[in-house]
Amino acid sequence: MPLTTLETVTVAPVGLPALLRRLYRTMATVRRIDAGARALERRGELPGHRSVAGNEAVQVGSAAALDPARDLAFPAARDLGVAVTTSADAALAVHSRAARAVGGSPVAHAVAWALGAKLDRTGGVALVLLGPGITAREVDEAMTTAAVSHLPVVFVGPAAPSRVQGMPTTLVDGVDALAVHDATARALDRARTGGGPSVVEPVLPEPGAWGGRDPLLVCEQLLRETGTVDDGFFADVADTTDALAAAVLGRIRTGRA
Template sequence: MDDWEFRRLHRLMVLARRIDEDAIALQRQGVLPAYAPAKGQEAAQVGSAAALDPARDFAFPTYRELGVAVAMGVDLVGYLSTHLNIWHGGMYDSQASRLAPFNAVVGGPVTHAVGWAMGAKLDETGGAAITYFGDGASSQGDIHEAMNFAGVYRLPVVFFCQNNGWAISLPAARQVAGGSVAARASGYGIEGVRVDGNDVEAVFEATRAALDRARDGGGATVIEAMTYRLGPHSTSDDPGRYRSLEDEQAWTGRDPITRAARRLPEADLAEAEQYAAEVVERVREGLQALTPRPAEELFSFVYREPTAALLAQQRAWKESLDA
């Protein structure tokens, strides 16, 4: 990776961190009902997303992939608007941005990514999918089915696990049999790679290699990025009830942004912070300017053709307004 690319990734990580911090502040102020912080996972998210080809690849996130959205250039007001519960899956163009609406179902985006990858293979588009999940989600049945399906059909998909050591309050050692998510890949006949998830360059290189292999017909890869969630699981969580202060302090010393900053001059660090501050201000103002959407849009765009059940719900809703 050349110096320009490394500076770009550092700048994106700083932006992701500052947006994340501001989102927490907005939640505490009552602007956002809830939020899932990503502090400490910036290298895993930015490094992997930066390896994508936006002209042909597609990403399928959970509810915590702010760094992925930042790296892919997604409209951040539209992305964060999902936390305001005013639109289906966010007010950004997922088709144009190549980032699917984020998914709050544990393991949910993984099956979607495999379905997209099957379509890409049948259409011979040459693109690959990447899907994100945590170490806790790796124990979901859907993930195993998705990996098996991808292995059988040699699908162009990268399963990107951010192993932050905790499935909310349950340590990974108590819910990942064998101790490694990447090691499971061999059982499905696909590649498995474990990488330092706090090293943005290592993540970028591992993901780029997996995507290249997927596009070339080499099949799927499981990447297990070993990282740490420096903040709580969500804004309603208290990690002090299950994590030790010593453990948190040890991982703070391995902060991915601090590590990357050691390679850069002070001028680059100052420029990254200035850029982040300007974007944070614009995003905050944009979020606070949003107003509730018309209530009838609750029934819009759920299906291409409304189902009988959905139409019945819509009629019942309208009747309740007239009652």
């Protein structure tokens, strides 16, 4: 099976600053909402919250590569980063009832949707994130179906089952949102042009060891290197994310999620 080394960023410089600003702003929003949700959990107001801290680059970078006019994301339960990136209901993604609101396995839904997209020739690609709550059997069955039927699906997560199916797999730095975006965009284009399913496998530091490789700091450094932003941009992002997070968390506290 083709397996790349760790993916490096090769996004064209045209439009790069705007993309980095979007990625940073979205990840900052996710980080702020997640921090507020963890505070609610500590106070007993939000039982069962699953933090996405350290995984923002994977969720935001992959979802940001979608073409919203024809592609569709199938995240694991409570993938807050995907919800914020795709303008879905962030409060529902955070709330403890969100997992129960999802009917069935996202990988099964993604493969079924991809089959429809292939038959209808829409050019759409399903993006499915492999996370907690999805069993190895579900992933294996979904990848088998996708491989046999040559379906337009991109799996983001551990690639072990794909090795059996011979799917192309790209390893990517899981704390670099731009690298995740670039690798996912390539996989989406491949699927869109008839290349079939593939896997983007983010490589993340061990839990508790990612402080020096914070997704937000990595993106901030890349953005500052473009010379298109100053401290004012980051101050504005902080103010905006505070307001957005307050609105989302307020809905959760009042039971309107």
